[in-house]
Amino acid sequence: MEPVEKATISDVGQMHRLINYFADKDEMLPRPLSEIYENIRDYFVVGHGDRMVGCAALHVMWSDLAEVKSVAVTEEGQRQGVGSLLVESCLREAAEIGLPTVFCLTYKPAFFERFGFSRIDKMELPRKVWTECYHCPKFPDCGEVALIYSLDLPAAAE
Numbered sequence: 001m002e003p004v005e006k007a008t009i010s011d012v013g014q015m016h017r018l019i020n021y022f023a024d025k026d027e028m029l030p031r032p033l034s035e036i037y038e039n040i041r042d043y044f045v046v047g048h049g050d051r052m053v054g055c056a057a058l059h060v061m062w063s064d065l066a067e068v069k070s071v072a073v074t075e076e077g078q079r080q081g082v083g084s085l086l087v088e089s090c091l092r093e094a095a096e097i098g099l100p101t102v103f104c105l106t107y108k109p110a111f112f113e114r115f116g117f118s119r120i121d122k123m124e125l126p127r128k129v130w131t132e133c134y135h136c137p138k139f140p141d142c143g144e145v146a147l148i149y150s151l152d153l154p155a156a157a158e
């Protein structure tokens with residue numbers, strides 16, 4: 001299996017196709033091309049360009065909070081551990097940056113629970129999260145489940 005790597009600009013078209021393929025099937029929310037370009041540094045991929053098997057993003061929301069989003073693996077590439085590697089890369093980066101809490105909004109809560117994410121009431125997420133929701137075509141009835149994961153980080157130095 002190819003390693004998890006940071007996405008490059010030439011990966012954006014394929015990531016957009018992959019995410020929106022599943023969005024058309026109501027398995028995740030769509031992402032406009034512009035948003036993927038603007039947040040390209042958030043994205044991890046396994047395989048590049050036409051050989052891309054999966055992608056995922058870690059988006060920083062605030063001093064203590066980040067979101068794992070847009071986790072997508074091609075149908076042929078699923079159930080081989082690619083999705084797990086991508087989520088683990090996001091969690092590792094959150095730890096490296098010093099972010100203690102990661103959340104996700106998903107239609108596949110059971111997949112995330114495997115990593116130790118636990119379900120929370122969406123209303124418990126900070127208001128900043130809702131800013132993105134307001135722009136979503138599915139707001140307010142997307143039906144996504146919110147989950148949160150706490151990283152065991154060393155205490156910050158005074």
Ligand SMILES: CC(C)(COP(=O)(O)OP(=O)(O)OC[C@H]1O[C@@H](n2cnc3c(N)ncnc32)[C@H](O)[C@@H]1OP(=O)(O)O)[C@@H](O)C(=O)NCCC(=O)NCCS
Pocket residue numbers: 022027028029069070071072073074077078079080081082083084085105106107108110111114
């Ligand atoms: C959900 C998704 C990312 C999982 O990717 P994947 O590469 O198949 O995941 P993995 O192979 O790493 O699976 C890890 C484990 O989770 C399990 N799993 C996979 N999809 C699951 C799901 N939808 N629900 C519960 N468990 C799931 C696998 O069986 C595997 O368990 P095992 O190790 O005991 O076999 C992939 O199915 C996908 O891209 N789906 C469409 C887009 C989507 O729904 N994204 C969700 C996040 S927004």
